Amino acid sequence: MELNETSRLVIRELLERHTGQQITPEREWRIGTALAGLFRKYDIANVDQLVCLLTMPGKEKLEKAVVEALLNNETYFFRDQAYFDLLAQRILPDLRKARSDTRRIRIWSSGCSTGQEALSIAMIFADNPAAWADWTVEIVGTDVSASAVAAAKAGRYTQFEIQRGLGVAQMLSYFRENNSRWEADPALHRRVTFRQANLLSGPPSGDPFDLVLCRNVLLYFTPQTRERAFASLAKGTASDGWLMLGAGETSAGLTDAFAPADCGSSFYRKVAANTPAAAPRRARAA
Secondary structure, X not given: OOOOHHHHHHHHHHHHHHHXXXXXXXXXXXXXXXXXXXXXXXXXXXXXXXXXXXOXXXXXXXXXXXXXXXXXXOOOOOOOHHHHHHHHHHHHHHHHHHOOOOOEEEEEEXXXXXXXXHHHHHHHHHOOOOOOOOOEEEEEEEEOOHHHHHHHHHOEEOHHXXXXXXXXXXXXXXXXXXXXXXXXXXXXXXXXXXXXXXXXXXXXXOOOEEEEEEOOOHHHOOHHHHHHHHHHHHXXXXXXXXXXXXXXXXXXXXXXXXXXXXXXXXXXXXXXXXXXXXXXXXXXOO
16 A cells, blocks of 8 residues: 555554654565555544544544554464473573472563463463462563453453463363353463553563563664663663663663573573663764
8 A cells, every 4th residue: 555655654653653663664565454444433434534633633542543553463372482381491490499498489571462371371370380389479471452451351262372382281271262252261260460561661560570572662762762661671671680672683782781691592691780781872963
């Protein structure tokens, strides 16, 4: 779909203002597809008409609907299985040892979408009840999308969604089929708290998190916005905590608060504030 320059700028500015995400020229192709349902709902003919409506009084509801439609909520259970294997075999045992005095772990899934990532983490704990007996494990999932968070709170998935990343044994152990939907077992679903929140506004309240997952979120930010995101992630991560990014994401050149871990790409450790590596980054040249 071809967009004129005015429409392109209005749509790009709207999404970035509400979420910090940027629509690059390479991603403009998906605007028409993403907005198709909204066009039918509001009887809008095309993007140009939409842009005109967005300039009128009382546009707030329509703006929110446009932003929701443009957000990419792609996710599935145990996405990139090898990374979840590392969580189960290396990172969580490391945290279990480090937190043996308090027997308490906090985990933040930032950009949790419709909940599959956070529930995947919950399943790791549920699969090993003896190791985590008498532990307090708090998992918090946040996302800027209200509709995604509502879906995560409902914990109901289609046949297609439930099969993406889950084996038959996991499906039958942790989900129940009900009217062509698969509902997360209440005992599993209660392990996670879902909230609507923008990563750029700061971390969820409470103590710092021992493990933070922020996967395939930074891809849609400008370098400057990524710096803001890393500042929020650093604020929410414990001094010896872990950060897990997506396969195509890195902290290099964007923050000194995290350093690559020794267990492969995508995993980072929080850098103590009093170490040279955590010194304030030099301001950019004007």
